[in-house]
Amino acid sequence: MKHKQWSYLGALAVFVSQSFLLTANAADYTGGQLSNTNITAAGVVVPDGARLLASQCFQCHGTNGKSTTGIDSLAGESQNEIISEMREMKAKTKVDLMHYQAKAYTDAQIQLIAAYFASVSRGNSSNNNHDD
């Protein structure tokens, strides 16, 4: 069941990235749903709010999830991995800083955040999206 949820989301992200860009441009003129999607540094469209939610991880995990310190990078991690790590941390009574942070997020939010990081390329440029 859980497995199904995230793989559905993964499929959605792929669908979005491959076909929305090419086919759905007309809608955005009207300020419709598309203007509320976000584009990642790798040029992939992710669902509304995913980038903003994921950006709350950047303070520690680096801009776009590309860490510049000993803290883990999240860019390019699989959705599956991020989701299961977050769920694990949520469930644990262990009290590291990140265990508390994980407890703040609903499963739906975690899926959005994971979708975002999975969509970001691992490349080291955190700046002006010239990486494609």
Add this chain to the structure above:
Amino acid sequence: MNDISRRQFLKTLGLSLGAAALPISFAKAAVRPRVIVVGGGFAGATTAKYLRLWSNNTVDVTLVEPNAVYYSPILSNLILNGQKQLNQLGFKYDTLAQKYGITVTRSTVSSINSASRTVNLANGKTLGYERLILAPGIQFKAINGLDSNTILHAWQSGDQVQRLRQQIQMIPSSGTYVLSIPKAPYRCPPGPYERACVVADYLKRNKPGAKVVVLDSNPDITVERDTFNAAFTRTYAGIVEYVPNTILQSVDSAKKVAVTSFGDYRADVLNVIPPHQAGSIVLKSGLGNSSSGDWANVNPLSYESTAIQGIHIIGDSQGTGQPKAGHIANAEAKVCADAVLRLLSGSQPFAAPMTNSACYSPISSTTASWLTAAFAYDPASQTMQLVPASYGASSGASTSNYKKMFEWANSLFGDTFA
């Protein structure tokens, strides 16, 4: 980015040829929207960076900041016990200017004309904006007799911290350092207790017999009570005296005497952190509409002022009730940047933002503790609310936390200034 996605992105922002969809103000005004950010601290620097990054440089961003170098208050207490040098905590704006194409203007915004959507700078220039973001941090309230040039606060980093370090180095053995803590809300809830600890650490190692007296306006240690109580009563037993409910009434700056609701305290070094309020540009522009009149009420979906349209306030000056701290100032800055880009393209801010806070506190020159929390938008009250399960602290201080403190700080510095 390829052509299709670039075109898509411009359209996403409402910036391409489709004039029918352009917000009215846009069609009439400049083709490229102009956003002015006032103040280059954790809040302002972050929002300027993400406005450029997330608009793919289609929005013009001017950052107005009087100082060439920003000195981080985060980690600045470590200067007091000799574990950091001030220059290690300095950040220039070159990276933001060069890497992200932010126009950095070295000046102070002296006034705002919200009707004409312009700001006046101390250097005589006038700049126009479609959206204005204020991130000026804090200013201190006056206290009778307090001369903040000799009785230092050292609460905005920079020169004052350096000078407080020198004052503390001059304390005679058996001398007394007295710290006055203002009523909450003040910036960095654990910060003053952390300061008491690192000063005690220095005195313990260098000035046997010297004492730390903590005069707290609050009824108890405001955060991480167990950690700081253990530090005061065990690690620094016989050195730290903690006195709650002690409200500073006036100061004899020449004699270094704190006159309080509990009587007079004479010090060799008196360190007064006065009560705070929003940066002066916020208050003098009529944006200080919180019930106390000290902070700017904003819509937490966009950080737009509830008093004046088109002006957003982030960081320590805003009055959402979230802690006044640099990590969460960075968090608010991203919510604001995302919302401003959506508003500029005629759509609505994301309806369910989250923010988070983290503070690491050095307790000695080898140990640290931490405190964290996350906040979620609550549509019923239209406020940011603490997520209770996310609120937690380390169990005491440890050497591994001390190492993690630098990883955390360096990451935050990077996400903000680089």
